[in-house]
Structure formats: C-alpha cells, structure tokens
Ligand SMILES: Nc1ncnc2c1ncn2[C@@H]1O[C@H](COP(=O)(O)OP(=O)(O)O)[C@@H](O)[C@H]1O
C-alpha cells in the first residue's frame with residue numbers, strides 16, 4: 344500500500360489506492376484485550392465471571408451473524424439450539440453423572456447442529472423458496488414452542504429449570520468460575536471465530552456474498568442457494584449449542600428462558616448493535632451491551648431506570664445506524680470484502 | 690436432434706396468454722434471433738427456457754433432457770446460461786468477483802470452502818474480463834460500471850461457465866450506437882463456443898449476427914426461418930412497419 348508512490352501509471356491502469364483495511368486491526372486489538380482481561384482484572388473475580396459470560400454470549404451472537412449477516416437467514420431460533428444443548432449437558436450430568444468436556448461439548452455442538460439441520464430441512468429446503476418472514480416466523484415459533492414445552496415438563500425441572508449442574512470437568516479437574524473457565528470460553532470463541540472467518544473469506548463466502556445481494560440470480564449460475572443457507576444454518580446451530588453448554592456449566596443453572604424467543608432476540612440485538620456481517624461486530628456488540636448494563640445497573644443515581652436508558656441507546660443505534668457500531672469506522676466495501684486470488688491493492 | 694426444442698409452450702398470467710402454443714428449435718452452433726413487438730412474449734419465452742418460471746403447458750427439451758419443470762440451477766448445470774433483460778450484476782462485489790462467482794459454480798461445496806480453485810480460475814477470470822474490455826475495471830465495484838459495461842459484464846458472466854446455449858434478453862438495451870457496434874463484434878466470435886438465442890429490437894444488429902429468426906406476435910409464432918426468408922415475409926414486414 345503506497346499512497347506516496349501512487350504514480351500516474353498506477354492510475355492509468357485503474358488501480359486505485361484503497362484505504363488501509365481496518366477490520367484485521369480491530370480483530371487484533373480485541374484479541375489482545377481479551378487475552379489481557381483476566382490478568383488486568385485478577386483482583387476482581389466477579390468481573391472475570393462477568394467477562395466469561397460475555398465471551399460465551401459472544402459465541403451466540405457470532406452464530407446469529409453467520410445466519411443473518413452472512414447468509415440472509417433471519418433466525419429467531421438461535422436460543423433454541425443454545426438452550427436445548429444447555430439442558431442436554433445438564434441432564435447428562437444429572438442422570439449419567441458425566442461432564443467431561445471432551446464428551447459433552449462435542450455432544451452439545453452435535454445437538455445444536457442436528458436441531459438446526461432439522462429446522463433448515465423444514466424451513467429452507469422445501470420446494471418453494473421461503474421468504475425471510477417465513478423463516479423468521481418459523482424459527483421464532485420453534486423457540487417459543489420449545490420454551491413452553493420445557494416450562495411444563497417435570498423431568499427437566501419444568502418452570503424451575505435445572506440447578507446445581509454438575510461442573511464441567513477435564514479428567515479430575517473441575518471448572519469453577521474464574522480464570523480457567525474464562526480461558527476455555529476464550530479458546531472456544533477464538534477457534535469458532537477463526538473457522539467462521541475462514542468460511543466468510545473463502546470462495547464459499549463469495550457465494551454467500553452474492554446470495555445476500557441477489558438470491559435469484561445465483562440460482563441461474565447453477566448454485567443451490569437454499570443448500571448453502573442450510574449448511575451455514577447448521578454450522579451456526581453447532582456454535583449456538585456449544586455456547587449454550589458452556590453457559591449452563593458456567594451458571595450452574597439453566598431454565599426455560601434460555602431457549603426462548605427472548606434470548607434469541609438478545610442475540611439479534613448484540614449482532615445489530617455491534618455491526619452484522621463483520622464477525623467481530625457481534626463480539627463487540629455483546630461486550631458493549633453487557634458492560635453497559637453492568638455499569639448502568641451499578642450506578643446509584645440511575646439504578647431505578649437503567650433498562651430504559653439501555654433500551655433507548657439500543658433503539659437509537661439499531662434504527663439510525665443499521666450497520667452498527669462498526670459501520671461507523673468500517674466501509675461497506677471492506678465489510679463485504681474481495682475474494683480474488685491476487686491482492687491487487689498495490 | 691436439436692439442442693433446444695420448445696414444443697407447444699403456453700404461459701398464462703391470469704387472463705392473459707403471454708405465450709400461446711409456441712414452438713422453437715435451436716440447432717447446436719446456431720445463432721437464433723427472437724424478435725417481435727413489445728409485449729409479444731419474448732422475455733416470457735426466454736424465462737420459460739431458463740426456468741425463471743414454468744410453462745403452463747407444453748414442454749422444453751434441452752440437450753436430450755426434458756427440463757420443463759427443472760429448477761434454474763439444474764438448467765444452468767445442464768449448460769444453459771441466461772442474461773436477464775434487466776441487468777442483475779452484483780453491485781456490491783468487484784467486477785472480478787462477479788466473474789469468479791459465475792465461473793466457480795461447478796465446484797463442490799467442499800472445494801469452495803477450501804478455496805481450491807481460487808488460483809486456478811484467476812487466469813480464466815482475467816481472460817473473460819479482457820475479452821469484454823473490462824480488465825482494467827477488475828477491482829471496481831460492479832455497481833460503479835456504466836450501464837453498457839454492466840451489460841458486457843453480464844454477458845461475460847453468462848459465458849464464463851462455458852454454456853452450450855446462451856440466452857440473451859436485449860443485451861444492447863440502453864447502449865449507445867458505438868457500444869452496440871462493439872457488442873456485435875464481441876458476440877461474433879462466441880459462435881465457435883456455443884449456441885445463442887438473442888432478443889433484440891435493432892433489426893440491423895440481429896440480421897448481422899443471427900442465422901435464423903423467430904418472430905413472435907401476441908404470444909404466437911408469426912414466422913420462423915433464415916434471416917433472408919423472414920426479411921421477405923410480408924406479415925413480418927407489416928407488424929414491423931405498423932407497430933414498431
Ligand atoms: N409477471 C407477469 N405478470 C403478468 N403479466 C406479465 C408478466 N410478465 C409479462 N407479462 C405480460 O406478458 C406479455 C408478454 O411480456 P414479455 O414477455 O415481457 O414481452 P416482450 O419481452 O416481448 O416485450 C405482456 O403483455 C406483459 O405485460
């Protein structure tokens with residue numbers, strides 16, 4: 344990238360100097376900050392617990408971004424995958440006395456993926472091309488029905504949910520809140536962030552980018568658009584499932600609201616607030632909203648009405664800044680990206 | 690056997706018979722022009738062939754297969770390529786990525802995920818762009834191209850996967866006379882690669898590049914023959930002098 348040597352020869356060949364890409368820089372800063380967090384907060388264990396929660400919920404927000412930001416699937420069902428996986432690891436702990444993470448975390452992902460695949464088969468792979476509204480209502484109804492079902496089912500604790508969940512274990516080591524659990528959550532987030540990023544930037548990511556702009560056109564190129572959507576949806580279900588399992592273990596509790604439309608909507612808000620279609624946006628959105636809630640709830644002067652303030656802030660951003668916080672600094676061109684073999688930026 | 694055989698295709702929109710028992714045959718290697726007044730059903734016919742909608746009755750056979758009710762992706766994989774009347778390039782992607790997207794459609798999902806053909810297809814993308822005079826716009830967004838350039842990009846994209854039959858709906862719509870002339874030059878060499886059905890208003894343009902013409906009027910085939918035969922047909926002359 345050489346603005347200084349941007350000669351006329353370059354301009355004649357149509358190569359324009361593009362601004363430096365910002366996203367990789369933001370990603371690196373976020374990574375550094377998240378790695379440093381437990382050391383900086385070493386004397387404030389309650390904040391490490393808060394940040395562990397934030398990381399786990401970031402995974403959920405990331406899973407929604409893959410759906411909406413990358414594949415145009417308006418999913419209100421992410422909490423369904425999250426919640427069911429959370430219940431399953433709780434039940435496996437209670438009834439089988441098993442909580443080894445090498446077994447239960449993959450199981451949670453499998454459950455999330457299977458549920459998402461089943462929902463995709465029903466909502467996306469029918470003979471008629473589904474509309475976004477159809478998919479939104481379908482996933483919303485799925486989450487709603489699951490919440491109602493679980494709330495009335497004694498075996499899974501009905502309205503009280505399941506508490507005293509067996510601690511996540513690795514061999515004889517058991518994870519309680521704190522530095523170790525934070526590290527597991529961060530590792531999970533980094534791994535699935537990188538996988539998602541690889542997908543988004545691959546040639547398959549180009550198909551998704553084209554699909555978001557003109558689904559019909561892509562069918563005429565020979566792409567089975569709905570199959571691509573179903574694949575991404577399934578992958579997002581796996582991530583949401585992982586997130587839900589970690590959440591249950593970390594809280595030691597799970598309840599019906601963890602698989603309902605309320606939490607699904609929270610994931611939507613995290614993503615839109617931070618900036619959808621960027622991967623890092625939903626992580627930033629989750630951190631910003633959760634920290635803002637924490638600070639507002641902890642400030643004496645406004646303790647009474649902080650949800651109102653938070654609500655107004657969210658409304659303003661989502662209504663007037665549709666590309667989210669990241670949209671303030673990252674251009675649409677960079678967000679969508681380019682997929683060719685050569686980096687011709689010069 | 691002809692490459693494309695459309696038999697007795699009818700397309701009904703509510704009370705309107707946009708197509709009424711249309712027959713059309715296109716031989717491999719032939720350039721076929723589709724002409725007729727506005728609203729005569731030309732776009733409707735191309736859409737029935739490409740799969741944008743299904744014929745109400747009648748059959749469409751392509752390369753030995755019955756594709757009457759095949760979804761668009763299957764037709765595309767069988768070797769049909771389609772440029773809409775309204776340009777539909779992907780505005781927010783670069784010109785380069787538009788062509789890459791068209792080219793890589795035959796790859797498996799797994800290969801796409803691993804970006805296995807990214808390097809290999811680079812030369813083909815650039816070749817397609819050079820051919821349609823877009824090489825130095827490769828990095829620009831497709832939405833930044835002029836209308837004429839967007840039409841060329843669409844043709845480049847439609848040709849990229851090496852179709853057996855290319856369907857072009859008014860490729861010179863909105864072009865200047867100079868751009869039209871260039872388009873004719875760009876299309877001529879395609880003949881060695883694939884067959885073509887082209888919808889076009891400019892009779893001189895179409896006479897120059899096509900072997901055969903089919904004339905549609907109010908959803909029916911009014912005439913079908915070589916360019917010379919159609920030129921002599923009195924009924925064709927009548928609709929072209931009285932209504933166009
Ligand atoms: N989607 C549609 N719904 C209803 N009528 C349509 C539709 N598309 C085209 N028509 C009608 O069908 C007839 C043929 O249209 P079209 O094939 O676009 O004509 P051409 O391309 O020859 O100008 C016209 O009368 C047009 O108004």
Ligand SMILES: [Mg+2]
Nearest residue numbers: 731732733774
């Ligand atoms: Mg038309």
